[in-house]
Amino acid sequence: MKWISEESILIVGLGLLGGSYARALKRLGFHVAAIDIDADSIAFAQENDIIDEGYTTVEPAAVSAADVVIFGLYPTVFKQWIESYQQHFKPGAMITDVTGVKSCVVYDIQAILRDDVEFIAAHPMAGKETFGVQNSDERMFRDANYIVVPTEKNTPEAIEWCRSLGMILGFNHIAVLSPEEHDQMIGFVSQLTHVIAVSLMGCSDNRDLVNYTGDSFRDLTRIARINDKMWSELFMMNREQLLAQMDRFMEVFGSFRNMLAAGDVEGMRAAMRLSTERRAWFDK
Amino acid sequence: MKWISEESILIVGLGLLGGSYARALKRLGFHVAAIDIDADSIAFAQENDIIDEGYTTVEPAAVSAADVVIFGLYPTVFKQWIESYQQHFKPGAMITDVTGVKSCVVYDIQAILRDDVEFIAAHPMAGKETFGVQNSDERMFRDANYIVVPTEKNTPEAIEWCRSLGMILGFNHIAVLSPEEHDQMIGFVSQLTHVIAVSLMGCSDNRDLVNYTGDSFRDLTRIARINDKMWSELFMMNREQLLAQMDRFMEVFGSFRNMLAAGDVEGMRAAMRLSTERRAWFDK
Numbered sequence: 001m002k003w004i005s006e007e008s009i010l011i012v013g014l015g016l017l018g019g020s021y022a023r024a025l026k027r028l029g030f031h032v033a034a035i036d037i038d039a040d041s042i043a044f045a046q047e048n049d050i051i052d053e054g055y056t057t058v059e060p061a062a063v064s065a066a067d068v069v070i071f072g073l074y075p076t077v078f079k080q081w082i083e084s085y086q087q088h089f090k091p092g093a094m095i096t097d098v099t100g101v102k103s104c105v106v107y108d109i110q111a112i113l114r115d116d117v118e119f120i121a122a123h124p125m126a127g128k129e130t131f132g133v134q135n136s137d138e139r140m141f142r143d144a145n146y147i148v149v150p151t152e153k154n155t156p157e158a159i160e161w162c163r164s165l166g167m168i169l170g171f172n173h174i175a176v177l178s179p180e181e182h183d184q185m186i187g188f189v190s191q192l193t194h195v196i197a198v199s200l201m202g203c204s205d206n207r208d209l210v211n212y213t214g215d216s217f218r219d220l221t222r223i224a225r226i227n228d229k230m231w232s233e234l235f236m237m238n239r240e241q242l243l244a245q246m247d248r249f250m251e252v253f254g255s256f257r258n259m260l261a262a263g264d265v266e267g268m269r270a271a272m273r274l275s276t277e278r279r280a281w282f283d284k
Numbered sequence: 285m286k287w288i289s290e291e292s293i294l295i296v297g298l299g300l301l302g303g304s305y306a307r308a309l310k311r312l313g314f315h316v317a318a319i320d321i322d323a324d325s326i327a328f329a330q331e332n333d334i335i336d337e338g339y340t341t342v343e344p345a346a347v348s349a350a351d352v353v354i355f356g357l358y359p360t361v362f363k364q365w366i367e368s369y370q371q372h373f374k375p376g377a378m379i380t381d382v383t384g385v386k387s388c389v390v391y392d393i394q395a396i397l398r399d400d401v402e403f404i405a406a407h408p409m410a411g412k413e414t415f416g417v418q419n420s421d422e423r424m425f426r427d428a429n430y431i432v433v434p435t436e437k438n439t440p441e442a443i444e445w446c447r448s449l450g451m452i453l454g455f456n457h458i459a460v461l462s463p464e465e466h467d468q469m470i471g472f473v474s475q476l477t478h479v480i481a482v483s484l485m486g487c488s489d490n491r492d493l494v495n496y497t498g499d500s501f502r503d504l505t506r507i508a509r510i511n512d513k514m515w516s517e518l519f520m521m522n523r524e525q526l527l528a529q530m531d532r533f534m535e536v537f538g539s540f541r542n543m544l545a546a547g548d549v550e551g552m553r554a555a556m557r558l559s560t561e562r563r564a565w566f567d568k
Binding site: 125126127143144145147173175177182185188189190192193194195196197198199200201202203204205207209210211212213214215216217218219220221222223224225226227228229231232233235236239242243245246247248249250252253254256257260261263265268269270271272273274275276278279280281282 | 409410411428429431457459461466469472473474476477478479480481482483484485486487488489491493494495496497498499500501502503504505506507508509510511512513515516517519520523526527529530531532533534536537538540541544545547549552553554555556557558559560562563564565566
């Protein structure tokens with residue numbers, strides 16, 4: 001499948017990410033339709049020229065007109081949608097998603113999906129603390145990573161197509177991981193960090209801290225503003241991986257605690273030198 | 285004591301903070317001298333017009349010429365300096381500092397200090413992951429908090445003077461806390477967050493993560509690049525407070541872990557709603 005700008009794209013779930021995809025793809029000349037149950041989201045997107053057509057129900061003609069369908073739904077809703085409406089897909093359509101967990105989504109959907117369409121999973125590692133198409137902004141892709149998450153069922157063509165989708169959306173770097181590798185990675189760099197931020201805010205109800213704090217606390221808690229429905233669902237769908245990452249973190253944190261309690265300055269300094277060295281890998 | 289720009293200021297320890305103080309105060313018209321054992325730092329500051337005079341040893345004439353002496357030294361070195369050189373202070377001089385821990389510094393120094401000079405402690409809550417006068421930049425004060433940390437020994441005049449120092453340096457907000465309140469606060473918002481960042485980097489040696497990660501991990505580990513000598517000293521000097529904050533964090537984090545393990549979605553969502561609500565207090 002080539003990228004031909006006459007092709008028609010349907011985005012199902014027009015939130016922060018779906019809206020940002022729509023902005024980027026429409027700017028590139030694609031015909032972009034969207035379905036979202038929220039009438040305000042569709043109205044906003046139409047008024048602001050983010051999409052070409054919008055629907056608040058699953059319009060069979062809109063689904064069957066699409067060469068590409070991009071899902072920006074919660075994981076459980078995504079599966080239900082496929083079960084209910086996949087008969088409307090155009091034969092040969094390419095399906096992809098933005099879901100933040102993979103193992104417990106990708107295999108299930110590939111198992112129930114029609115043979116004449118292909119689902120290639122992807123995870124755009126971009127986000128903000130705000131929600132909805134109203135806050136969508138394709139510029140958040142510029143410094144971000146895009147991960148293609150194929151299984152053995154996927155064709156090399158679909159993997160290449162999905163990589164090129166990440167490229168045209170403007171992502172900084174494209175990677176390919178298996179669902180299991182993805183979920184382990186995401187348990188560490190994303191889910192664990194969100195649990196830490198939420199826990200930090202759980203430690204104190206002192207509003208006056210805002211008058212004393214430096215940037216460290218602000219940085220570590222930025223992601224404590226969190227969509228509780230979406231993230232609790234993502235955590236539950238990656239429970240074993242996240243628990244393993246949390247336990248590993250508690251082990252390392254607890255070992256630092258013991259060094260401090262014992263006055264082991266050399267041990268603490270060694271941990272700090274290691275963290276300094278490793279953090280340099282992540283400089284942009 | 286009024287702020288008279290004919291007054292002469294001496295900065296002892298010309299690092300990131302001392303250098304930023306120097307830039308701001310010289311721009312405001314004060315005569316700024318500096319002492320630092322590092323010849324490169326003094327040379328850089330002179331070449332770049334950050335100071336008016338510089339010394340790499342403790343020049344008695346420079347100390348006794350100063351109406352204000354600002355210490356940017358490590359806590360232990362600071363105490364030793366006062367013991368060794370306080371005989372050179374001008375009678376009536378005002379002494380302040382930028383030290384990141386207070387209880388175990390302020391009382392000791394006030395106890396040994398000459399009666400005809402006054403030490404009023406302060407903590408500018410600003411910093412960067414870089415070190416030295418070469419990276420100094422007074423603009424880092426603009427969005428930052430400045431904390432005056434008086435004891436019962438301090439005069440109301442010195443407290444007011446120190447508040448006004450924070451103001452003329454360009455800090456966004458000036459607060460006053462006791463040494464004990466300061467150390468408890470700093471154990472939470474600064475020291476605990478640094479231990480978390482260091483521990484996160486201790487969890488994985490996978491360099492490839494840089495190709496997958498989003499901003500969350502970068503944000504939570506920015507401060508993992510850390511001056512191991514300075515921070516281990518600060519941790520040791522605030523050990524009981526930091527241990528208490530670490531234990532409190534482990535308790536809250538552990539409770540979230542148990543909710544996840546038990547599949548308690550409602551409990552996790554409640555924790556997330558609380559963190560979202562509280563984090564809004566910290567929006568700039």
